[in-house]
Amino acid sequence: MSVASDLDLTAKYVYVPSHARFLAVLVYLPILDKIVEGEYVKIKEPLKIPGCKPVGPKELMEMMLDRSDQQYKECVRVGLEIPMSNGVLVNTWEELQGNTLDALREDRELSRVMKVPVYPIGPIGRTKRLVEKPNRIFEWLDKQRERSVMYVCLGSGGTLSFEQAKELAWGLELSGKRFVWVLRKPASYLGVSSSDDKQVSTSLPEGFLDRTRDVGLVVTQWAPQVEILSHGSIGGFLSHCGWSSVLESLTKGVPIVVWLASLCGAAGPALHQFL
Structure with a gap:
Protein backbone atom coordinates (compact mmCIF):
# COMPACT_ATOMS: atom_id res chain seq x y z
CA MET A 1 0.00 0.00 0.00
CA SER A 2 2.86 2.38 0.76
CA VAL A 3 4.26 1.97 -2.76
CA ALA A 4 0.84 2.68 -4.26
CA SER A 5 0.55 5.79 -2.10
CA ASP A 6 4.01 6.98 -3.15
CA LEU A 7 2.92 6.64 -6.79
CA ASP A 8 -0.30 8.58 -6.08
CA LEU A 9 -2.47 5.77 -7.45
CA THR A 10 -6.13 6.68 -7.09
CA ALA A 11 -7.26 3.05 -6.93
CA LYS A 12 -5.36 0.37 -5.02
CA TYR A 13 -6.26 -3.26 -5.66
CA VAL A 14 -4.51 -6.27 -4.15
CA TYR A 15 -4.05 -9.48 -6.15
CA VAL A 16 -3.82 -12.67 -4.07
CA PRO A 17 -2.51 -15.53 -6.28
CA SER A 18 -3.45 -18.03 -3.59
CA HIS A 19 -6.91 -19.14 -2.40
CA ALA A 20 -9.74 -17.54 -0.44
CA ARG A 21 -8.93 -19.33 2.80
CA PHE A 22 -5.40 -18.00 2.70
CA LEU A 23 -6.89 -14.52 2.34
CA ALA A 24 -9.30 -15.12 5.23
CA VAL A 25 -6.49 -16.30 7.51
CA LEU A 26 -4.26 -13.42 6.46
CA VAL A 27 -6.76 -10.64 7.22
CA TYR A 28 -7.88 -12.35 10.45
CA LEU A 29 -4.31 -12.90 11.65
CA PRO A 30 -4.00 -9.47 13.34
CA ILE A 31 -7.03 -10.36 15.50
CA LEU A 32 -5.56 -13.75 16.42
CA ASP A 33 -2.30 -12.01 17.21
CA LYS A 34 -4.10 -9.95 19.85
CA ILE A 35 -6.36 -12.57 21.44
CA VAL A 36 -4.20 -15.72 21.42
CA GLU A 37 -1.46 -16.02 24.02
CA GLY A 38 1.70 -18.02 23.35
CA GLU A 39 2.53 -20.04 20.25
CA TYR A 40 -0.30 -21.26 18.04
CA VAL A 41 1.30 -24.71 17.86
CA LYS A 42 0.67 -25.15 21.60
CA ILE A 43 -3.02 -24.29 21.61
CA LYS A 44 -5.37 -26.97 22.95
CA GLU A 45 -8.49 -25.90 21.07
CA PRO A 46 -8.58 -25.39 17.27
CA LEU A 47 -8.49 -21.79 16.10
CA LYS A 48 -11.83 -20.55 14.82
CA ILE A 49 -11.52 -18.40 11.72
CA PRO A 50 -14.76 -17.23 10.04
CA GLY A 51 -15.35 -18.99 6.73
CA CYS A 52 -12.83 -21.74 7.51
CA LYS A 53 -12.92 -25.08 9.24
CA PRO A 54 -11.38 -24.92 12.72
CA VAL A 55 -7.59 -25.02 12.44
CA GLY A 56 -5.67 -27.25 14.84
CA PRO A 57 -1.92 -27.17 15.52
CA LYS A 58 -1.21 -29.69 12.74
CA GLU A 59 -3.11 -27.64 10.14
CA LEU A 60 -1.39 -24.32 10.78
CA MET A 61 0.15 -22.47 7.88
CA GLU A 62 3.93 -22.39 7.95
CA MET A 63 3.89 -18.65 8.59
CA MET A 64 2.06 -19.25 11.90
CA LEU A 65 4.48 -21.78 13.39
CA ASP A 66 6.78 -19.23 15.05
CA ARG A 67 5.35 -15.90 16.18
CA SER A 68 8.81 -14.45 16.75
CA ASP A 69 9.80 -15.08 13.12
CA GLN A 70 9.99 -12.10 10.76
CA GLN A 71 7.78 -13.91 8.24
CA TYR A 72 4.95 -14.04 10.78
CA LYS A 73 5.35 -10.35 11.63
CA GLU A 74 5.23 -9.45 7.93
CA CYS A 75 2.03 -11.46 7.49
CA VAL A 76 0.40 -9.60 10.38
CA ARG A 77 1.42 -6.33 8.73
CA VAL A 78 0.04 -7.42 5.37
CA GLY A 79 -3.17 -8.56 7.04
CA LEU A 80 -3.62 -5.05 8.38
CA GLU A 81 -2.83 -3.36 5.07
CA ILE A 82 -5.03 -5.43 2.72
CA PRO A 83 -8.29 -3.86 4.01
CA GLY A 122 -9.80 -17.75 -10.90
CA PRO A 123 -8.72 -20.16 -11.95
CA ILE A 124 -5.67 -18.34 -13.27
CA GLY A 125 -2.71 -20.42 -14.33
CA ARG A 126 -0.28 -21.02 -17.11
CA THR A 127 -1.92 -22.19 -20.30
CA LYS A 128 -0.80 -25.21 -22.27
CA ARG A 129 1.85 -24.43 -24.85
CA LEU A 130 3.71 -26.31 -27.50
CA VAL A 131 6.70 -28.26 -26.22
CA GLU A 132 9.82 -28.41 -28.33
CA LYS A 133 10.33 -31.75 -30.03
CA PRO A 134 11.85 -34.18 -29.45
CA ASN A 135 11.05 -34.34 -25.75
CA ARG A 136 11.79 -37.58 -23.93
CA ILE A 137 8.99 -37.06 -21.40
CA PHE A 138 6.28 -36.94 -24.05
CA GLU A 139 7.94 -39.56 -26.22
CA TRP A 140 7.66 -41.86 -23.18
CA LEU A 141 4.11 -40.79 -22.26
CA ASP A 142 2.92 -41.35 -25.83
CA LYS A 143 3.76 -45.05 -25.44
CA GLN A 144 1.70 -45.53 -22.26
CA ARG A 145 -1.93 -46.58 -21.87
CA GLU A 146 -4.59 -43.99 -21.16
CA ARG A 147 -4.78 -42.92 -17.48
CA SER A 148 -2.07 -45.41 -16.50
CA VAL A 149 0.71 -43.10 -15.26
CA MET A 150 1.19 -41.40 -11.89
CA TYR A 151 2.83 -37.99 -12.16
CA VAL A 152 5.00 -37.23 -9.12
CA CYS A 153 6.19 -33.67 -8.50
CA LEU A 154 6.58 -31.91 -5.16
CA GLY A 155 6.96 -28.40 -6.53
CA SER A 156 9.74 -26.36 -8.09
CA GLY A 157 11.29 -25.83 -4.65
CA GLY A 158 10.15 -29.07 -3.06
CA THR A 159 13.15 -31.14 -2.03
CA LEU A 160 13.12 -34.35 -0.04
CA SER A 161 15.57 -35.64 2.50
CA PHE A 162 17.64 -38.68 1.51
CA GLU A 163 15.36 -40.88 3.61
CA GLN A 164 12.17 -39.49 2.07
CA ALA A 165 13.48 -39.83 -1.47
CA LYS A 166 14.50 -43.44 -0.90
CA GLU A 167 11.18 -44.36 0.73
CA LEU A 168 9.20 -42.72 -2.06
CA ALA A 169 11.34 -44.56 -4.61
CA TRP A 170 10.66 -47.89 -2.89
CA GLY A 171 6.96 -47.10 -2.81
CA LEU A 172 6.85 -46.35 -6.51
CA GLU A 173 8.85 -49.45 -7.38
CA LEU A 174 6.86 -51.83 -5.19
CA SER A 175 3.55 -50.45 -6.47
CA GLY A 176 4.39 -51.78 -9.92
CA LYS A 177 2.58 -48.79 -11.43
CA ARG A 178 3.88 -46.53 -14.16
CA PHE A 179 5.19 -43.13 -13.13
CA VAL A 180 6.91 -39.93 -14.18
CA TRP A 181 8.85 -38.53 -11.22
CA VAL A 182 10.26 -35.00 -11.31
CA LEU A 183 12.99 -35.34 -8.70
CA ARG A 184 14.93 -32.47 -7.18
CA LYS A 185 18.25 -32.74 -5.37
CA PRO A 186 18.09 -33.97 -1.76
CA ALA A 187 17.53 -31.15 0.70
CA SER A 188 21.01 -31.58 2.20
CA TYR A 189 22.63 -30.58 -1.10
CA LEU A 190 21.97 -26.88 -0.53
CA GLY A 191 24.83 -25.70 -2.70
CA VAL A 192 24.27 -28.01 -5.66
CA SER A 193 22.19 -27.31 -8.74
CA SER A 194 18.84 -29.11 -8.66
CA SER A 195 19.51 -30.36 -12.18
CA ASP A 196 22.72 -32.17 -11.23
CA ASP A 197 21.82 -35.71 -12.36
CA LYS A 198 24.64 -37.38 -10.45
CA GLN A 199 23.75 -35.78 -7.11
CA VAL A 200 20.03 -36.47 -7.60
CA SER A 201 20.54 -40.12 -8.51
CA THR A 202 22.56 -40.77 -5.34
CA SER A 203 19.39 -40.21 -3.31
CA LEU A 204 17.74 -43.23 -4.97
CA PRO A 205 18.07 -46.87 -3.88
CA GLU A 206 20.89 -48.68 -5.66
CA GLY A 207 19.68 -50.12 -8.95
CA PHE A 208 16.34 -48.27 -8.82
CA LEU A 209 16.70 -46.66 -12.25
CA ASP A 210 17.59 -49.97 -13.89
CA ARG A 211 14.81 -51.93 -12.18
CA THR A 212 12.12 -49.37 -13.08
CA ARG A 213 13.38 -48.58 -16.56
CA ASP A 214 10.34 -50.18 -18.23
CA VAL A 215 7.67 -48.63 -16.00
CA GLY A 216 9.03 -45.28 -14.86
CA LEU A 217 10.80 -42.13 -15.92
CA VAL A 218 12.84 -39.97 -13.52
CA VAL A 219 13.24 -36.35 -14.64
CA THR A 220 15.89 -34.16 -13.01
CA GLN A 221 15.35 -31.09 -15.18
CA TRP A 222 12.45 -28.63 -15.19
CA ALA A 223 9.29 -30.31 -16.47
CA PRO A 224 6.33 -28.68 -18.29
CA GLN A 225 3.68 -29.53 -15.69
CA VAL A 226 0.58 -28.18 -17.44
CA GLU A 227 1.42 -30.12 -20.59
CA ILE A 228 2.13 -33.29 -18.60
CA LEU A 229 -1.18 -33.06 -16.72
CA SER A 230 -2.92 -32.52 -20.07
CA HIS A 231 -1.54 -35.77 -21.49
CA GLY A 232 -4.05 -38.59 -21.80
CA SER A 233 -1.79 -41.17 -20.15
CA ILE A 234 -1.73 -39.32 -16.79
CA GLY A 235 -4.12 -40.86 -14.28
CA GLY A 236 -3.03 -39.26 -11.00
CA PHE A 237 -0.82 -36.58 -9.48
CA LEU A 238 1.23 -36.99 -6.28
CA SER A 239 1.66 -33.35 -5.30
CA HIS A 240 2.90 -31.02 -2.57
CA CYS A 241 -0.35 -29.15 -3.32
CA GLY A 242 0.89 -25.67 -3.90
CA TRP A 243 -2.12 -23.69 -5.05
CA SER A 244 -0.92 -23.48 -8.66
CA SER A 245 -0.54 -27.26 -8.78
CA VAL A 246 -3.99 -27.74 -7.23
CA LEU A 247 -5.61 -25.49 -9.83
CA GLU A 248 -3.71 -27.08 -12.72
CA SER A 249 -4.74 -30.55 -11.59
CA LEU A 250 -8.38 -29.60 -11.02
CA THR A 251 -8.75 -27.85 -14.36
CA LYS A 252 -7.20 -30.84 -16.17
CA GLY A 253 -9.41 -33.33 -14.32
CA VAL A 254 -6.49 -35.25 -12.76
CA PRO A 255 -7.02 -36.73 -9.25
CA ILE A 256 -4.56 -35.54 -6.60
CA VAL A 257 -2.72 -37.69 -4.06
CA VAL A 258 -1.66 -35.31 -1.28
CA TRP A 259 1.90 -35.33 0.05
CA LEU A 260 0.86 -34.90 3.69
CA ALA A 261 3.91 -32.90 4.72
CA SER A 262 2.55 -30.08 2.54
CA LEU A 263 -0.49 -29.37 4.68
CA CYS A 264 1.25 -26.72 6.77
CA GLY A 265 2.00 -24.69 3.65
CA ALA A 266 -0.08 -21.87 2.23
CA ALA A 267 -2.53 -24.24 0.55
CA GLY A 268 -3.08 -26.28 3.72
CA PRO A 269 -6.23 -24.65 5.11
CA ALA A 270 -7.88 -24.83 1.69
CA LEU A 271 -6.98 -28.49 1.24
CA HIS A 272 -8.62 -29.44 4.54
CA GLN A 273 -11.86 -28.29 2.98
CA PHE A 274 -11.65 -31.12 0.48
CA LEU A 275 -9.96 -33.93 2.45
Whole structure:
Protein backbone atom coordinates (compact mmCIF):
# COMPACT_ATOMS: atom_id res chain seq x y z
CA MET A 1 0.00 0.00 0.00
CA SER A 2 2.86 2.38 0.76
CA VAL A 3 4.26 1.97 -2.76
CA ALA A 4 0.84 2.68 -4.26
CA SER A 5 0.55 5.79 -2.10
CA ASP A 6 4.01 6.98 -3.15
CA LEU A 7 2.92 6.64 -6.79
CA ASP A 8 -0.30 8.58 -6.08
CA LEU A 9 -2.47 5.77 -7.45
CA THR A 10 -6.13 6.68 -7.09
CA ALA A 11 -7.26 3.05 -6.93
CA LYS A 12 -5.36 0.37 -5.02
CA TYR A 13 -6.26 -3.26 -5.66
CA VAL A 14 -4.51 -6.27 -4.15
CA TYR A 15 -4.05 -9.48 -6.15
CA VAL A 16 -3.82 -12.67 -4.07
CA PRO A 17 -2.51 -15.53 -6.28
CA SER A 18 -3.45 -18.03 -3.59
CA HIS A 19 -6.91 -19.14 -2.40
CA ALA A 20 -9.74 -17.54 -0.44
CA ARG A 21 -8.93 -19.33 2.80
CA PHE A 22 -5.40 -18.00 2.70
CA LEU A 23 -6.89 -14.52 2.34
CA ALA A 24 -9.30 -15.12 5.23
CA VAL A 25 -6.49 -16.30 7.51
CA LEU A 26 -4.26 -13.42 6.46
CA VAL A 27 -6.76 -10.64 7.22
CA TYR A 28 -7.88 -12.35 10.45
CA LEU A 29 -4.31 -12.90 11.65
CA PRO A 30 -4.00 -9.47 13.34
CA ILE A 31 -7.03 -10.36 15.50
CA LEU A 32 -5.56 -13.75 16.42
CA ASP A 33 -2.30 -12.01 17.21
CA LYS A 34 -4.10 -9.95 19.85
CA ILE A 35 -6.36 -12.57 21.44
CA VAL A 36 -4.20 -15.72 21.42
CA GLU A 37 -1.46 -16.02 24.02
CA GLY A 38 1.70 -18.02 23.35
CA GLU A 39 2.53 -20.04 20.25
CA TYR A 40 -0.30 -21.26 18.04
CA VAL A 41 1.30 -24.71 17.86
CA LYS A 42 0.67 -25.15 21.60
CA ILE A 43 -3.02 -24.29 21.61
CA LYS A 44 -5.37 -26.97 22.95
CA GLU A 45 -8.49 -25.90 21.07
CA PRO A 46 -8.58 -25.39 17.27
CA LEU A 47 -8.49 -21.79 16.10
CA LYS A 48 -11.83 -20.55 14.82
CA ILE A 49 -11.52 -18.40 11.72
CA PRO A 50 -14.76 -17.23 10.04
CA GLY A 51 -15.35 -18.99 6.73
CA CYS A 52 -12.83 -21.74 7.51
CA LYS A 53 -12.92 -25.08 9.24
CA PRO A 54 -11.38 -24.92 12.72
CA VAL A 55 -7.59 -25.02 12.44
CA GLY A 56 -5.67 -27.25 14.84
CA PRO A 57 -1.92 -27.17 15.52
CA LYS A 58 -1.21 -29.69 12.74
CA GLU A 59 -3.11 -27.64 10.14
CA LEU A 60 -1.39 -24.32 10.78
CA MET A 61 0.15 -22.47 7.88
CA GLU A 62 3.93 -22.39 7.95
CA MET A 63 3.89 -18.65 8.59
CA MET A 64 2.06 -19.25 11.90
CA LEU A 65 4.48 -21.78 13.39
CA ASP A 66 6.78 -19.23 15.05
CA ARG A 67 5.35 -15.90 16.18
CA SER A 68 8.81 -14.45 16.75
CA ASP A 69 9.80 -15.08 13.12
CA GLN A 70 9.99 -12.10 10.76
CA GLN A 71 7.78 -13.91 8.24
CA TYR A 72 4.95 -14.04 10.78
CA LYS A 73 5.35 -10.35 11.63
CA GLU A 74 5.23 -9.45 7.93
CA CYS A 75 2.03 -11.46 7.49
CA VAL A 76 0.40 -9.60 10.38
CA ARG A 77 1.42 -6.33 8.73
CA VAL A 78 0.04 -7.42 5.37
CA GLY A 79 -3.17 -8.56 7.04
CA LEU A 80 -3.62 -5.05 8.38
CA GLU A 81 -2.83 -3.36 5.07
CA ILE A 82 -5.03 -5.43 2.72
CA PRO A 83 -8.29 -3.86 4.01
CA MET A 84 -6.79 -0.43 3.24
CA SER A 85 -7.06 -1.20 -0.49
CA ASN A 86 -10.06 -0.58 -2.76
CA GLY A 87 -10.60 -4.29 -3.31
CA VAL A 88 -9.00 -7.72 -3.48
CA LEU A 89 -8.68 -10.04 -6.49
CA VAL A 90 -8.23 -13.67 -5.45
CA ASN A 91 -7.31 -16.69 -7.56
CA THR A 92 -10.33 -18.89 -6.89
CA TRP A 93 -13.97 -19.18 -7.93
CA GLU A 94 -17.41 -19.31 -6.33
CA GLU A 95 -18.11 -23.00 -6.94
CA LEU A 96 -14.86 -24.05 -5.30
CA GLN A 97 -14.76 -21.80 -2.23
CA GLY A 98 -18.18 -20.21 -2.01
CA ASN A 99 -18.46 -20.52 1.78
CA THR A 100 -15.22 -18.70 2.44
CA LEU A 101 -15.96 -16.03 -0.15
CA ASP A 102 -19.39 -15.47 1.41
CA ALA A 103 -17.76 -15.12 4.83
CA LEU A 104 -15.30 -12.54 3.53
CA ARG A 105 -18.24 -10.52 2.22
CA GLU A 106 -21.01 -11.16 4.71
CA ASP A 107 -19.79 -12.72 7.97
CA ARG A 108 -20.28 -10.08 10.66
CA GLU A 109 -16.86 -10.58 12.21
CA LEU A 110 -14.75 -11.27 9.12
CA SER A 111 -16.37 -8.72 6.80
CA ARG A 112 -15.83 -6.05 9.44
CA VAL A 113 -12.11 -6.82 9.20
CA MET A 114 -12.09 -7.23 5.41
CA LYS A 115 -14.06 -4.03 4.74
CA VAL A 116 -13.44 -4.00 0.97
CA PRO A 117 -14.93 -6.01 -1.94
CA VAL A 118 -13.48 -9.42 -2.79
CA TYR A 119 -13.47 -10.50 -6.44
CA PRO A 120 -12.84 -14.18 -7.30
CA ILE A 121 -11.16 -14.19 -10.73
CA GLY A 122 -9.80 -17.75 -10.90
CA PRO A 123 -8.72 -20.16 -11.95
CA ILE A 124 -5.67 -18.34 -13.27
CA GLY A 125 -2.71 -20.42 -14.33
CA ARG A 126 -0.28 -21.02 -17.11
CA THR A 127 -1.92 -22.19 -20.30
CA LYS A 128 -0.80 -25.21 -22.27
CA ARG A 129 1.85 -24.43 -24.85
CA LEU A 130 3.71 -26.31 -27.50
CA VAL A 131 6.70 -28.26 -26.22
CA GLU A 132 9.82 -28.41 -28.33
CA LYS A 133 10.33 -31.75 -30.03
CA PRO A 134 11.85 -34.18 -29.45
CA ASN A 135 11.05 -34.34 -25.75
CA ARG A 136 11.79 -37.58 -23.93
CA ILE A 137 8.99 -37.06 -21.40
CA PHE A 138 6.28 -36.94 -24.05
CA GLU A 139 7.94 -39.56 -26.22
CA TRP A 140 7.66 -41.86 -23.18
CA LEU A 141 4.11 -40.79 -22.26
CA ASP A 142 2.92 -41.35 -25.83
CA LYS A 143 3.76 -45.05 -25.44
CA GLN A 144 1.70 -45.53 -22.26
CA ARG A 145 -1.93 -46.58 -21.87
CA GLU A 146 -4.59 -43.99 -21.16
CA ARG A 147 -4.78 -42.92 -17.48
CA SER A 148 -2.07 -45.41 -16.50
CA VAL A 149 0.71 -43.10 -15.26
CA MET A 150 1.19 -41.40 -11.89
CA TYR A 151 2.83 -37.99 -12.16
CA VAL A 152 5.00 -37.23 -9.12
CA CYS A 153 6.19 -33.67 -8.50
CA LEU A 154 6.58 -31.91 -5.16
CA GLY A 155 6.96 -28.40 -6.53
CA SER A 156 9.74 -26.36 -8.09
CA GLY A 157 11.29 -25.83 -4.65
CA GLY A 158 10.15 -29.07 -3.06
CA THR A 159 13.15 -31.14 -2.03
CA LEU A 160 13.12 -34.35 -0.04
CA SER A 161 15.57 -35.64 2.50
CA PHE A 162 17.64 -38.68 1.51
CA GLU A 163 15.36 -40.88 3.61
CA GLN A 164 12.17 -39.49 2.07
CA ALA A 165 13.48 -39.83 -1.47
CA LYS A 166 14.50 -43.44 -0.90
CA GLU A 167 11.18 -44.36 0.73
CA LEU A 168 9.20 -42.72 -2.06
CA ALA A 169 11.34 -44.56 -4.61
CA TRP A 170 10.66 -47.89 -2.89
CA GLY A 171 6.96 -47.10 -2.81
CA LEU A 172 6.85 -46.35 -6.51
CA GLU A 173 8.85 -49.45 -7.38
CA LEU A 174 6.86 -51.83 -5.19
CA SER A 175 3.55 -50.45 -6.47
CA GLY A 176 4.39 -51.78 -9.92
CA LYS A 177 2.58 -48.79 -11.43
CA ARG A 178 3.88 -46.53 -14.16
CA PHE A 179 5.19 -43.13 -13.13
CA VAL A 180 6.91 -39.93 -14.18
CA TRP A 181 8.85 -38.53 -11.22
CA VAL A 182 10.26 -35.00 -11.31
CA LEU A 183 12.99 -35.34 -8.70
CA ARG A 184 14.93 -32.47 -7.18
CA LYS A 185 18.25 -32.74 -5.37
CA PRO A 186 18.09 -33.97 -1.76
CA ALA A 187 17.53 -31.15 0.70
CA SER A 188 21.01 -31.58 2.20
CA TYR A 189 22.63 -30.58 -1.10
CA LEU A 190 21.97 -26.88 -0.53
CA GLY A 191 24.83 -25.70 -2.70
CA VAL A 192 24.27 -28.01 -5.66
CA SER A 193 22.19 -27.31 -8.74
CA SER A 194 18.84 -29.11 -8.66
CA SER A 195 19.51 -30.36 -12.18
CA ASP A 196 22.72 -32.17 -11.23
CA ASP A 197 21.82 -35.71 -12.36
CA LYS A 198 24.64 -37.38 -10.45
CA GLN A 199 23.75 -35.78 -7.11
CA VAL A 200 20.03 -36.47 -7.60
CA SER A 201 20.54 -40.12 -8.51
CA THR A 202 22.56 -40.77 -5.34
CA SER A 203 19.39 -40.21 -3.31
CA LEU A 204 17.74 -43.23 -4.97
CA PRO A 205 18.07 -46.87 -3.88
CA GLU A 206 20.89 -48.68 -5.66
CA GLY A 207 19.68 -50.12 -8.95
CA PHE A 208 16.34 -48.27 -8.82
CA LEU A 209 16.70 -46.66 -12.25
CA ASP A 210 17.59 -49.97 -13.89
CA ARG A 211 14.81 -51.93 -12.18
CA THR A 212 12.12 -49.37 -13.08
CA ARG A 213 13.38 -48.58 -16.56
CA ASP A 214 10.34 -50.18 -18.23
CA VAL A 215 7.67 -48.63 -16.00
CA GLY A 216 9.03 -45.28 -14.86
CA LEU A 217 10.80 -42.13 -15.92
CA VAL A 218 12.84 -39.97 -13.52
CA VAL A 219 13.24 -36.35 -14.64
CA THR A 220 15.89 -34.16 -13.01
CA GLN A 221 15.35 -31.09 -15.18
CA TRP A 222 12.45 -28.63 -15.19
CA ALA A 223 9.29 -30.31 -16.47
CA PRO A 224 6.33 -28.68 -18.29
CA GLN A 225 3.68 -29.53 -15.69
CA VAL A 226 0.58 -28.18 -17.44
CA GLU A 227 1.42 -30.12 -20.59
CA ILE A 228 2.13 -33.29 -18.60
CA LEU A 229 -1.18 -33.06 -16.72
CA SER A 230 -2.92 -32.52 -20.07
CA HIS A 231 -1.54 -35.77 -21.49
CA GLY A 232 -4.05 -38.59 -21.80
CA SER A 233 -1.79 -41.17 -20.15
CA ILE A 234 -1.73 -39.32 -16.79
CA GLY A 235 -4.12 -40.86 -14.28
CA GLY A 236 -3.03 -39.26 -11.00
CA PHE A 237 -0.82 -36.58 -9.48
CA LEU A 238 1.23 -36.99 -6.28
CA SER A 239 1.66 -33.35 -5.30
CA HIS A 240 2.90 -31.02 -2.57
CA CYS A 241 -0.35 -29.15 -3.32
CA GLY A 242 0.89 -25.67 -3.90
CA TRP A 243 -2.12 -23.69 -5.05
CA SER A 244 -0.92 -23.48 -8.66
CA SER A 245 -0.54 -27.26 -8.78
CA VAL A 246 -3.99 -27.74 -7.23
CA LEU A 247 -5.61 -25.49 -9.83
CA GLU A 248 -3.71 -27.08 -12.72
CA SER A 249 -4.74 -30.55 -11.59
CA LEU A 250 -8.38 -29.60 -11.02
CA THR A 251 -8.75 -27.85 -14.36
CA LYS A 252 -7.20 -30.84 -16.17
CA GLY A 253 -9.41 -33.33 -14.32
CA VAL A 254 -6.49 -35.25 -12.76
CA PRO A 255 -7.02 -36.73 -9.25
CA ILE A 256 -4.56 -35.54 -6.60
CA VAL A 257 -2.72 -37.69 -4.06
CA VAL A 258 -1.66 -35.31 -1.28
CA TRP A 259 1.90 -35.33 0.05
CA LEU A 260 0.86 -34.90 3.69
CA ALA A 261 3.91 -32.90 4.72
CA SER A 262 2.55 -30.08 2.54
CA LEU A 263 -0.49 -29.37 4.68
CA CYS A 264 1.25 -26.72 6.77
CA GLY A 265 2.00 -24.69 3.65
CA ALA A 266 -0.08 -21.87 2.23
CA ALA A 267 -2.53 -24.24 0.55
CA GLY A 268 -3.08 -26.28 3.72
CA PRO A 269 -6.23 -24.65 5.11
CA ALA A 270 -7.88 -24.83 1.69
CA LEU A 271 -6.98 -28.49 1.24
CA HIS A 272 -8.62 -29.44 4.54
CA GLN A 273 -11.86 -28.29 2.98
CA PHE A 274 -11.65 -31.12 0.48
CA LEU A 275 -9.96 -33.93 2.45
